[in-house]
Amino acid sequence: MPRMLLVLKPGCSDADRRRILDALAAGGADVREVPDLAVPVLAVTGDLERLRDVALEVFPGVAQVVRVAKPWTLASRSYRADPTVVRVGDTLVGGPGRFTLIAGPCAVESYDTLFETARAVKAAGADLLRGGAYKPRTSPYAFRGLGLEGLRMLREASRAVGLPTVSEVTDPRHVEACVSNVDMLQIGTRNMSNFDLLVEVGRSGHPVLLKRGRDATVDDWLLAAEYVLSQGNPKVVLCERGVRGFDPATRNTLDLAAVAVVRAKSHLPVIVDPSHATGLSAYVAPMARAACAAGADGLMVEVHCRPTEARCDAAQALTPEAFAALVADVRRIHAAMRPPAPTPAPAS
Ligand code: PEP
Ligand code: MN
Numbered sequence: 442m443p444r445m446l447l448v449l450k451p452g453c454s455d456a457d458r459r460r461i462l463d464a465l466a467a468g469g470a471d472v473r474e475v476p477d478l479a480v481p482v483l484a485v486t487g488d489l490e491r492l493r494d495v496a497l498e499v500f501p502g503v504a505q506v507v508r509v510a511k512p513w514t515l516a517s518r519s520y521r522a523d524p525t526v527v528r529v530g531d532t533l534v535g536g537p538g539r540f541t542l543i544a545g546p547c548a549v550e551s552y553d554t555l556f557e558t559a560r561a562v563k564a565a566g567a568d569l570l571r572g573g574a575y576k577p578r579t580s581p582y583a584f585r586g587l588g589l590e591g592l593r594m595l596r597e598a599s600r601a602v603g604l605p606t607v608s609e610v611t612d613p614r615h616v617e618a619c620v621s622n623v624d625m626l627q628i629g630t631r632n633m634s635n636f637d638l639l640v641e642v643g644r645s646g647h648p649v650l651l652k653r654g655r656d657a658t659v660d661d662w663l664l665a666a667e668y669v670l671s672q673g674n675p676k677v678v679l680c681e682r683g684v685r686g687f688d689p690a691t692r693n694t695l696d697l698a699a700v701a702v703v704r705a706k707s708h709l710p711v712i713v714d715p716s717h718a719t720g721l722s723a724y725v726a727p728m729a730r731a732a733c734a735a736g737a738d739g740l741m742v743e744v745h746c747r748p749t750e751a752r753c754d755a756a757q758a759l760t761p762e763a764f765a766a767l768v769a770d771v772r773r774i775h776a777a778m779r780p781p782a783p784t785p786a787p788a789s
Contacts, residue, residue: 444489445470447497448505449481457502464500468492480504513663513707515670516677521708527676528787529648530605530624532568534678534739535710540775541739543607543650543712544764545571547754548584549591557746559598561761566768569625570595570604571741575611576753577631584752592622599624607650607741613641620647630655630682630717633665643672650741652680652714655693659702666709675788679703679711680741681732683718692720692757695728697735704736712739716757722748725759726767733771734778740771 447461461483465472468491475482485492497506514520526536534541544562549555549572559570574591576584587594592608599606605624610616611632619626625648632638633654642649649669653662666677681700683693695718703711713732715725729740745751748758759767 444487444509445485445492446475446505446507446509447483447485447503448507449483449502450504451480453481453502457500461497461500461502464495464497465492468495513660513667516663516666516707516709518706518708523708525675525677525708525710526787527648527678527710529569529607529676530599532605533787534648534712536738539738540733540771541569541712542567542768542771543569543571543739543741544744546573546745546751547716547743547758548573548576548586548752549594549608550584550587550752552594552597554746554750555594555598556601558744558761559602559604561746562744562764563602563604565761565765566772567604567764568739570599570602570606571608571627571743572598572606573609573753574619575609575615577609577611577629578753589618592618596622610638610642613638616641616645620645624648625650625678627680628652628665633657633662636665636668639665639668640672643669643674646674646676648676648678649674650678650680650712652682653684653696653699655683655685657684659699659706662699663703663707666707677709678738679707679709680714681711681718681737682714682741691718691724693718695719695732697731700732700735700737710738712741713737714741716741716743716754716759720754720757722757722759722763725757726763726770729767730770730774733774742767 470485471487527534544567574586576586595606607625608623609627609629610619626642627650630652669677683695686694715728743758744764745758751758
């Protein structure tokens, strides 16, 4: 794939063309002319690092320079053909034939509600327990989570009910505490482009659940994954949670096509969060079923033992009973889909 396209002016002289080709060759790039176009276009490949500061736009004969965004490589299917399987505690995420269910409250609020909800989601068939201890909130006056105390509660709940845990990390300074208390680090939508945080969770080597930024393209999202992977941490699971749309009928717009796109372009597992995507409990199950049929590797669903009392995202929280019904539906849908190919070994 070309890294840069140079559109030349129709009347570009041979001398001007020579100067452009010499500059590209001096920068170590490979060039070929794209055939059969109405205007001359040069496709430039290779390592363009040395050409970064060369102002090709001002060369006589150049009409336009189109730089192709730096491609993500470690996240791509061409780097790794087999689907990645990520081990989280004793649970696996990704790979054919597997559908992983992550469930729990939006926030860890108290010992009692966390334990009650954890037991209920475990009984309904969840594979992983979620719960936010560091809550990124739009308003500084809203409940922002119990912090370290919340992480410790998650650790105890994990032991008590026998589920691995995932919790959001919002600050590079909290990575260590999160690693020692939970099994998977979540990067929330607001922090998908917090590159220092991505590097830090990459260095930790801990499994990472990387949510899609609410204004991120699939390429932006995969480049964020590349930050983690390039630190030598292959344990990345992607999570589509809706992007900002124009319609307030739902909190966000669930982009299920992105699941198919990621599946085609990347080897990383991709799950769907229908709770934040829709913002209303009535829409969670239909979108969960659709996500399963679209080929997602699992779901993350917000569940609260008493949704009306939830301190965060109450409107989208499912009751344990509603979650159990959803689990039964998606398990049936998943079983009806094409039989799985042999499962590859987990990333290490
Ligand atoms: C969450 O999962 O609790 C959360 C805050 O999600 P998001 O970052 O997708 O809004
Ligand atoms: Mn939430």
